[in-house]
Amino acid sequence: MTKYDDLTEFLLRLGDSALIQAQRLCEWTGRAPALEEELGMMNVGLDLVGQARNWYDYAAERINDGTDADALAFRRDERAFRNLLLVEQPNGDFAVTMTKQFFYDAWQFHILTLLKNASDERIAAIATKSLKEVTYHLRRSSQWVERLGDGTDESHQRMVNAIDTVWRFTFELVEQNDTEWSLSEAGHIPALTELPELWHATVSEVFTNATLTVPDAASTFYLSARTGMHSEHLGLLLAEMQFLQRAYPDASW
Numbered sequence: 001m002t003k004y005d006d007l008t009e010f011l012l013r014l015g016d017s018a019l020i021q022a023q024r025l026c027e028w029t030g031r032a033p034a035l036e037e038e039l040g041m042m043n044v045g046l047d048l049v050g051q052a053r054n055w056y057d058y059a060a061e062r063i064n065d066g067t068d069a070d071a072l073a074f075r076r077d078e079r080a081f082r083n084l085l086l087v088e089q090p091n092g093d094f095a096v097t098m099t100k101q102f103f104y105d106a107w108q109f110h111i112l113t114l115l116k117n118a119s120d121e122r123i124a125a126i127a128t129k130s131l132k133e134v135t136y137h138l139r140r141s142s143q144w145v146e147r148l149g150d151g152t153d154e155s156h157q158r159m160v161n162a163i164d165t166v167w168r169f170t171f172e173l174v175e176q177n178d179t180e181w182s183l184s185e186a187g188h189i190p191a192l193t194e195l196p197e198l199w200h201a202t203v204s205e206v207f208t209n210a211t212l213t214v215p216d217a218a219s220t221f222y223l224s225a226r227t228g229m230h231s232e233h234l235g236l237l238l239a240e241m242q243f244l245q246r247a248y249p250d251a252s253w
Contacts, residue, residue, distance in 0.1 A: 006179045007120075007188055008062045009082060012072070013226070014111075015055030016083035019073055020234070021104055022048035023241050024091055033094055040140065044101070047133040054126045074245035078235045079228035086169040088234040095148055095158035100166055102141035102206065107173040109138045110198040118189045142206045149210025159212060171218040174199055177226060 004012070025045035028038060056069035087104055091097045112134055115127035148155040174196035184191040200214075207214050223229050 004059075004063065006182045006186075008059050009179055009226075010183055010189070011055050011059040011062070011123075013082040013084075015052045015059060015072070016081045017087050017104070017108075018048040018055065019052035020081070020083040020237065021087040021101075022046070022052065023237060024087060024089075024097075024100075027091055028097070037094075041097075044137050044140070047137065051126070051130045051133070054130070058122050058126070070245070074242045075249075078230055078238055081228065081230065081234060081238070082225055083234075084169070084172050085223055085225050085231060086166060086172065088231060088237060089166055089169060090233055092162065092165060093158060095155070095162040096165055098141055098144040098148065099159065099162040101137070102145045103166070103170055103173065103203070105134060105138040105141045106199050106202040106206075107195075108134050110195055110202070111192065113198075114190050114192055114195065120188045123189060138202075145206050145212070146210040149207070149212040156211065159210065163212065163215065167215050168218050168221070171220050172225060174217075175220065179226070 003009075022045040025041045025048070028041050030038070052073070053069050056072045060067045060069055060072060084104070084107075086100060089096075089100060091100075109131070112127040112131040116124055116131060118124045118127065145159065149159045150156070176192060176196075180189070180192050183189045204214050223231060
């Protein structure tokens with residue numbers, strides 16, 4: 001398994017997380033509870049695919065061995081992906097999907113807000129552009145969490161169940177590791193020390209409005225997407241997402 005430098009690993013983490021979240025949203029095509037919501041989820045998914053391409057383009061330039069964004073998306077194996085464990089989890093019902101989306105949106109909003117001030121001009125530019133889209137994504141998912149949590153008894157219970165299902169994967173959203181410390185010390189990105197507090201504050205505010213309880217902080221466990229140790233769900237997702245490109249390599253359309 002190829003090990004890239006810290007900056008490339010960081011770019012892949014951002015790109016992979018956006019791509020896999022987009023893929024999960026696209027699985028709702030033809031299955032959403034309402035046409036308006038299907039269109040809404042597809043639009044968010046398309047935004048995330050565009051963001052993933054921007055991160056991948058920069059990563060490919062740094063790798064500089066002929067790899068391009070398509071190769072990074074469709075020709076890497078499961079162990080080479082660095083996406084958040086949260087985004088690879090199955091969609092479940094609509095409450096699970098929106099809970100996952102909200103947790104991811106809150107993380108992405110705050111990390112992009114910090115990264116738009118990065119001294120690396122390419123990172124700052126991608127973050128600034130993406131933040132315009134993610135601001136809408138967070139507003140949309142927050143409203144759904146509040147609507148479902150403070151809705152009927154049924155919708156409230158479904159939100160409680162959804163939080164129980166995916167909360168344990170949120171430890172990755174707030175943990176700091178040597179890669180981020182190294183990049184901030186080298187001056188590539190701002191320090192991300194504020195990220196955990198900002199994420200928790202957003203979750204707490206929305207959960208309060210939704211009459212939901214914030215669980216105790218999730219603990220680290222044996223899986224770690226930073227080292228390619230994913231749940232069983234990512235391999236199945238990649239098998240479907242990458243099939244055509246692997247079956248007909250180098251095909252032109």
